[in-house]
Ligand SMILES: Nc1ncnc2c1ncn2[C@@H]1O[C@H](COP(=O)(O)OP(=O)(O)OP(=O)(O)O)[C@@H](O)[C@H]1O
């Protein structure tokens with residue numbers, strides 16, 4: 001049974017696709033068979049990143065690990081109920097196929113509450129929610145009292161995860177491991193980071209997620225997009241000159257992988 | 268006729284809601300009547316920001332300018348065609364109502380290609396597209412050749428704007444002013460910023476947008492969210508201690524407003 005990892009957060013630009021790409025790279029380099037599903041069917045940021053990688057390999061003649069892909073199409077049926085039924089069939093079929101050959105299936109969700117995204121959240125063994133170090137992003141997890149900073153109640157994305165957990169329990173699946181990480185953190189902004197950190201620490205036990213080490217704002221996480229590369233590929237492509245920021249980026253990725261405690265993955 | 272400003276970018280987390288909130292604040296302080304429509308019907312980040320503002324005013328007894336709101340609901344009809352027809356009626360009704368009392372109507376779009384978002388893009392007199400200083404964000408405007416950096420062709424969001432322009436022309440409306448700004452820029456990353464800047468400069472004449480000054484990554488743009496405040500409100504609430512970053516932030520907002528060249532707005 002492949003272990004299903006979902007990158008989910010309805011908040012846009014929280015780092016789902018970026019984290020997804022780097023997780024795929026890290027798992028492949030740990031020797032695992034990885035399947036990738038891009039549920040952002042319009043933007044397809046993950047598959048674009050992977051297309052760029054494929055083009056780089058073809059152009060430069062350098063071998064790089066590439067995941068197997070699961071491709072899903074949007075139903076064109078006019079009735080919502082019919083469209084849902086068709087997409088549920090597609091989703092199950094793709095998961096079954098990838099399950100045959102993969103140790104891990106990594107699913108990148110869009111920043112929206114689509115039918116496929118809801119299916120992915122119910123199918124996830126590990127749900128990774130990256131977020132900006134921001135009370136605006138936090139607002140999609142829970143509402144805070146402006147005066148006291150206390151958690152007032154869950155917001156729309158947390159409620160969605162709760163529903164997915166319910167579906168999972170009804171289907172008799174093992175519990176979802178929900179992890180939240182902060183992304184694009186800057187060293188400056190210590191006060192804001194403490195406010196967000198405190199809010200997350202208070203919220204975590206209430207809606208059942210654990211907080212794992214995340215990523216700093218580092219241009220290395222995005223400047224290799226056109227070539228489809230990640231920092232883990234730099235040695236293979238002969239750009240192994242790891243400066244301070246890249247070494248730190250490697251460590252951040254390693255710390256995340258360790259904290260995820262994935263089955264049979266030694267870090 | 269109220270001038271309609273739309274914040275649009277299918278790419279999530281590009282700064283639509285943040286730019287929207289600060290533009291509303293700036294226009295109100297320039298003495299204009301402002302209407303606000305939040306088309307992110309699930310996250311409602313803009314209306315949450317405004318709700319927090321309203322709660323602050325009630326709690327602290329400090330008067331602050333608040334825009335008029337236009338509220339839209341998602342159609343629950345099962346057929347796509349029926350849902351579209353109902354939503355088109357809702358949209359026109361809300362615009363007509365706000366038009367009576369507002370100089371400007373500001374519309375915040377979600378990071379997705381929804382029916383209401385498409386209507387907003389066709390209705391926009393000014394379309395503001397904020398984006399991260401990133402080739403990943405750029406990828407939603409156009410594809411670049413990885414080797415040469417040349418623009419290969421428009422991507423999904425640029426095509427959406429083109430379709431909106433077509434609808435506008437057929438309806439006999441004046442041309443859309445499409446402006447693109449970079450958001451969350453960091454002083455470090457000069458090389459990456461130059462790459463994105465060059466790509467934007469090459470693309471601008473081809474798909475007909477102009478580039479305007481944007482915003483740096485500054486915690487002042489997000490740390491006041493819980494109280495619904497912007498940096499323009501700090502003097503009114505007695506926190507007028509403008510440090511270097513806040514003064515620079517003010518100037519960035521002023522520079523944007525000037526570059527927008529809005530009717531009857533002196534900056
Ligand atoms: N740690 C990081 N350092 C630097 N840039 C980053 C980092 N993480 C993400 N980015 C950049 O931030 C932007 C948003 O990231 P990304 O596209 O991964 O988010 P997303 O959650 O997948 O967005 P969407 O909701 O649109 O799918 C992109 O421009 C990306 O290149």
Ligand SMILES: Nc1ncnc2c1ncn2[C@@H]1O[C@H](COP(=O)(O)OP(=O)(O)OP(=O)(O)O)[C@@H](O)[C@H]1O
Nearest residue numbers: 012134136279280281282283284285378484485489
């Ligand atoms: N100039 C800035 N400086 C600091 N933080 C910023 C800035 N602009 C935006 N942010 C933060 O970046 C994140 C994304 O911004 P925002 O929510 O405005 O984007 P959006 O395009 O409306 O996203 P969505 O696609 O989810 O609607 C938020 O956490 C916000 O607080």
Ligand SMILES: [Mg+2]
Nearest residue numbers: 016017040045
């Ligand atoms: Mg994405």
Ligand SMILES: [Mg+2]
Nearest residue numbers: 283284307312
């Ligand atoms: Mg928004």
